[in-house]
Every structure is written in C-alpha cells, then in structure tokens.
Amino acid sequence: MDAQLSDVEAGKRFYGELFGWTFSEPGQAYGSSVWARLDGDRVAALSPKVDGRMPTVWTVYFATPDAGALGRRIAGAGGQLVVAPFPVGDLGTAGLAADPDGAVFGLWQAGTHPGFGRRHAPGTFVWAELYTRDVAAANTFYGGLFHEALFGADAEPDFGRADVGEVFPAEMPSHFLTHFRAEDLDDILGAVQRLGGRVQVPPFETSYGRVAVVTDNQGASFALLQR
Template sequence: MAALPEGTPCWADAMFADLEGAKAFYGDVLGWTFGESSSEYGNYTQAYSDGKAVAAIVPPMPGEPGVQAPSAWCLYFASPDAAATAERIRGNGGEVVMGPMAVGEFGTMVIARDPAGAVFGVWQAGTHEGFEKQAAPGAYSWAEVISRDPAATDRFFPAVFPLTVKRMDSEQVDYKIFHAGEQPVLGRMTAAEASLPPEVPSYVSVYFAVNDTDAAIERLQARGGTVYFGPMDSPFGRFAVVGDPQGAAFGIIDLGTTEGDVPAMTDA
C-alpha cells in the first residue's frame, strides 16, 4: 500500500470500559468481526469488515480508581514525521496530550487537541498503514470537526497539515472542507449548526458507512444505542448521528442513497 498523503485520515479507534459489550454492539450494527486482543499493547483489538481492518477498540489504561474518561472515537491523520507534526500542533495553538510514542514496529502515535478543544490523533505508519477498506459498508467513510471555535479550527488544520480549505457554497450552513491535494479529507461544522449540547466539547465526528441507514438505526436502538440527529437525506448519502451504549458518538451513512445536488465549493 502506498503511503497516504500527509493529513489524510488513516485510522480510528475508541476506548471502552466494556470491551465485550462494544464488540457485541458494533458487530451487530456495523457487521464487524474482531481479532485477538494484543495483551502486549493493552489488549488493543482490531475490528474487521469483510476480513479487512477498519478500526480498533481498547479497554481503558490503568489509572486512578474511579476515574474513567468517557468513550469516544478518535480519528488519526497520516504523517511522515509524528514528532515534526507534534511541534506544529504546539506552535499553532494546539495541545499534545500524548506522544510522540512508538507502538512497536506498527508506527508512532500522537494524541492532540486543536485550539477549539477537538481531540484527534496523528499516525506515522510503520507496518500498520491504516484502513484496509474505506467508503464501503462497515468501513470509515468521512469525518468532520464539530467546532465551538470554527475560525480557530479553520486556521489550525491547514497550518499543521498541508491542507487547503474550501467553503461549501450554501446560505443555510457554514461548512468548510479541508483537502489534501484535490481530495476532500475532512469537514468542519459549527457547534451551533450541529445543535451540540452546551456540555459537549468540540469533537471529531467519525462516520461509518452502512447498507441501509434506517435498518442500522433499528439494530442500534435494539442494542441500547441513541439517535442524536436524523436520519436525513443529503447529496452525500442518507445519514444519522448516533451514539453507542457507552457514550461514544459517531455517524452512519448510506452512501448509495442520495438526494439533491452536491453544493459547489469556493475558496475560503
């Protein structure tokens, strides 16, 4: 596999207190199967769709008794040099929360926070290059930063990664799209337009593709999941923003069910 362009989303994982519960939920809702947990790396467990690696789940790291961070999906962006990316994060108003840290021969990771508070990861690939399947049912398809400070987010990502930003030509919504070359790789929506509750910080919303959004919602609700928004038709697919029983929010989208014309993009 050729190395992904710098700034391209390349992997997603999440931490769950109930790992077996997460396996049951995502196995049913997204059709995932799971590999063996790697005890050497904190029981990190890869998820597969059609035998191809699409994400991973992991139990919490040992910490203070009674302290448990809420479950959340973390999106990683490709970097040829995680240490250099970490310096640009710091130099542009972001925070490096963890790393750079080598993960055996698999690669080097950084966990960071943008100036608006959204957590994301950086991944310098070793033997693990990232998603083996994308934009197909059961796999990662898109992500967007839901930002409480959109101007800061708009400045930050193109300063840290070689990305350009375009604005969706719409009077209804303030939506930006970051591009790696000509490839759109990340959206940005304001917290107000996403109706983000005041207690929820900025975050990166990760979307996984499904065959049928409504059928996936039925399975999700039967497993104790929550629908926060939608389902709604769009030019990009029928989508919904949902949450799993352990509190991790994510999106689902049927890429084959579209409605309306794709809005034009203009330079931001």
C-alpha cells in the same frame, strides 16, 4: 481510528452485529486492543480504557511521516499535545493532540500498520466532521497542518468542518465525529436501538449525505452516513 471502551467484549458484540465486523484475539493488535475487520480488512480497533475517568469515545488519527515534528507544529499553531508521541510496538507511533478550540484528534506515524485496510464501504469509516465554535479558525489551523491532505486537488474528501450549533446544543464542546457508511440509514438506526444504543440526533441532510448521530451501548458517539 479506535474506540476507547470500558468493556471491549461488549463493544465486540455491539459492532460485530451492527457492521458485521470480526475481531482479532487480544495480543494480535497491541496490548489488550483488538483489530476490527470486515472481510479480513482492518477497519478499526477497540481498546480498553486504561483509566475509568477517560471518556468513552471514537478517535480519528491523522497520518504523518513524523509525529514528533507534527506535535511541535501543533503546539506552535496554538494547539496542544495531550499525549506526546509514543511507540506502539512495531506498528507505529501514536499521539493525541487538541486544536485551539479543544477538539481532540490522534497522530499516527506508520510502522508496519499503515492505517485503514478499507474505508468508504458500508460498515467502514467514510467521513470525519469537526464540529467547532470557530470554523474560520479551524480552517486556518488544520489547513496549515494538513493543507495538501485536506484541500489538495487530488484528495478524496474525508473531512469537513461545521459550526457546533448546526447540529448540537450551543454548550456542546468542539469535537470530531467519526462517520460510518450505512447502506440504509433507517434500518441501521433500528439495529442501533435493538443493540442497546440510542439515537442522539435524528437523520438530517448535509452536503455529503444523510446523517444521524448515535451512541453505542457504552456511550461512545458516532455518526451514520448514507451517501
């Protein structure tokens, strides 16, 4: 996953204090992006927006052995390619796609960078929730693309689907919401606000834990999950 930000330095200050992340120097990841690390393990990347009109957002990338073939399957299933797969140096091949309801997600074909160095630990990725207007259609679309990864008997759960209206106003577009694990949700919500972020949705109970939705100091939304 990565965050597209107007000010990467401000993002480093916010997430560094919030999660205890450290950061690589520009050029060690790709372009002007920086790796975010926790105890040396890669947990995310922060990237500068190449166009100010782009949204400030966290993007989750689905792993695939063939980004080009997956892009064709997405289009054939009623989705669309937003950014066709392109090489990211020797790290891998990336792309952006949207499902039939407009929710955007990334594609990642690994080269030298396989993905998360750590997840499910405090301060790292723990869950992605798709908020959609049509849960049944989303199950069909993503189940057809990623059946084994999403629904396999041996898969560790990372992904869920819910109706937009369960948490957000009815007019909210379909979207993916990245969740970071929190040891103490109330404490970390206080830190978000001290650092210039805001609480978008106060804590609520889900089948996978207690969740709150926040925005960072630049407006990127994410969730905090206490298992």
